[in-house]
Amino acid sequence: MKKVNVGILGATGMVGQRFVTLLKDHPFFEVKVLCASYRNVGKTYEEAVGSKWAMEEDIPEYARKMVLMDVLDVENVSKEVDLVFSAVKMEKDEIKAFEEAYARHEVVVVSNNSAFRWGEDVPMLLPECNVDHLKAIEHQKKRLGTKKGFIVVKPNCSIQSYTPVLYALKEYEPTTCVISTYQAISGAGRTFETWPEMVENIIPYIGGEEEKSEKEPLKIMGEVKDGVIVPSDSLKISCSCVRVPVLNGHTATVRVSFKKKPTKEEFIKKITEFKGVPQEKDLPHAPKQFIHYFTESDRPQVKLDVDLEGGMAIMIGRLEEDNLYDYKFIGLSHNTLRGAAGGGVLSAETLYALGYLE
Ligand SMILES: NC(=O)c1ccc[n+]([C@@H]2O[C@H](COP(=O)([O-])OP(=O)(O)OC[C@H]3O[C@@H](n4cnc5c(N)ncnc54)[C@H](OP(=O)(O)O)[C@@H]3O)[C@@H](O)[C@H]2O)c1
Structure with a gap:
């Protein structure tokens, strides 16, 4: 062609x-x-x-x-x-x-x-x-x-750090999800030169971001009915978004419960084996491995991991059973590459x- x-x-x-x-x-x-x-x-x-x-x-x-x-x-x-x-x-x-x-x-x-x-x-x-x-x-x-x-x-950009995981586990029917995102300054089109107030600072507000972070995954998890997309109504998400002194890379801490709780082994297998059209067709910007799972307790880290697979991979770590929800984990994605x-x-x-x- x-x-x-x-x-x-x-x-x-x-x-x-x-x-x-x-x-x-x-x-x-x-x-x-x-x-x-x-x-x-x-x-x-x-x-x-x-x-x-x-x-x-x-x-x-x-x-x-x-x-x-x-x-x-x-x-x-x-x-x-x-x-x-x-x-x-x-x-x-x-x-x-x-x-x-x-x-x-x-x-x-x-x-x-x-x-x-x-x-x-x-x-x-x-x-x-x-x-x-x-x-x-x-x-x-x-x-x-x-x-x-x-x-x-x-x-x-904020939702890429956790939505792929929820999607990969769709068959277990995620029901409730509580998230905090730690978002890079390039997400606002800025650098430390143009936004010096962000050096050594955290700003606890990003206009409009929490609503997008809570609602957009529901559309992605939705189905096409009568030719139009109907968002999922079985999942509820609550999200807080803060701006942190990082140039590139949005981190998310996530707690999630399911209707049918997967075992930890099933959770890891589903996310690491998950792939789609970009991998099947070997597209030029497709990451070979879409979701990378880290077992080290101090990964994924922005400085070490954000550029993995040309900034197109989703990085997940710290997967553990939670006291209040079924599981907790931490996600990372590159906001101007995968996210934009x-x-x-x-x-x-x-x-x-x-x-x-x-
Ligand atoms: N940064 C991210 O990580 C990210 C992630 C996802 C989505 N987005 C979205 O992507 C969009 C662009 O974000 P950005 O961070 O790249 O913004 P940006 O750095 O501020 O760039 C804005 C662009 O819009 C153009 N523009 C501004 N006013 C215009 C007008 N009146 N007519 C025509 N063009 C105009 C600018 O052209 P001039 O140079 O001529 O002014 C510039 O090319 C936004 O909607 C943002 O929400 C950003």
Whole structure:
């Protein structure tokens, strides 16, 4: 199959920079357009991103001299691309308007923004888990009146550290789950240079994050009925989210009870053997092992483990029986890779492999 022409909306931002890096020499996708706000239209990518470049490696050569277009110039951007990766910081209503406009212009939208996460016919994709939700795209295309254009969203970065475990153990019917997340500053698009108040600090509030962390896993655990996605109503989650002085990597402490309690051996077997389309089809950004289980009592650690499998693996440790709940464990995932741009690229690779981009 020939390469799909893609654009990156919000290419100058923290998540956008990751997309620019991950899509270098991609076997399925060719980056044709980079977009940012009207403030940067007409500048080269290199000029616009300037000292805001926050990746470990240099700006890829292919992107340096590309001249930026406006995210909102849907008419002209759509002529150049078949798919856009969207990671823009704007008001929800504005994001909804332009993402839907791209879909109506027959462009596939893979979004990192939360604007459409609650659409009943918009899959919120964790590619190893709920690919069956892609069936809802038919309903969405009918609603939008499109042939090729549709929107798929990526869930919030915080939930990747525990939702894959709950999903892998779905047959045991998780019922109650209490979580605390310890979230990195890059999750807010910031670094220690741009957010010096975070050095040696913890901020006990992240706007909107607890609601997303409690509700989004329910949609992922849900089923498609009559063409639309119906969230699970058998699981209840309570979550506290705090910002910690870490650059990359969201940690979660989790307590969970089940209707049918698995043994510890069953728990470990299910999560370590769990895999999905990305592993079966050996997709370019798929981790070989999706969920890594650590037996050492001081793992997973952000500094040692967050980049495992290119930042695309989920790391679990400290699995023990709990006094109040069935089990407790600790999870870790990379928030701008698995939790943002990497998850977006893997979602698009999954769409490609399953024939949704033909
Ligand atoms: N950081 C994470 O770990 C993470 C994880 C999951 C999801 N997300 C989501 O991804 C999105 C982007 O996050 P980020 O951290 O990358 O933000 P960011 O670093 O602040 O970047 C924001 C991007 O949006 C563009 N933008 C801002 N105002 C605009 C406007 N009026 N018109 C067009 N473009 C505009 C900016 O372009 P200019 O440079 O021209 O201003 C920039 O490219 C957000 O919705 C965020 O919630 C982030």
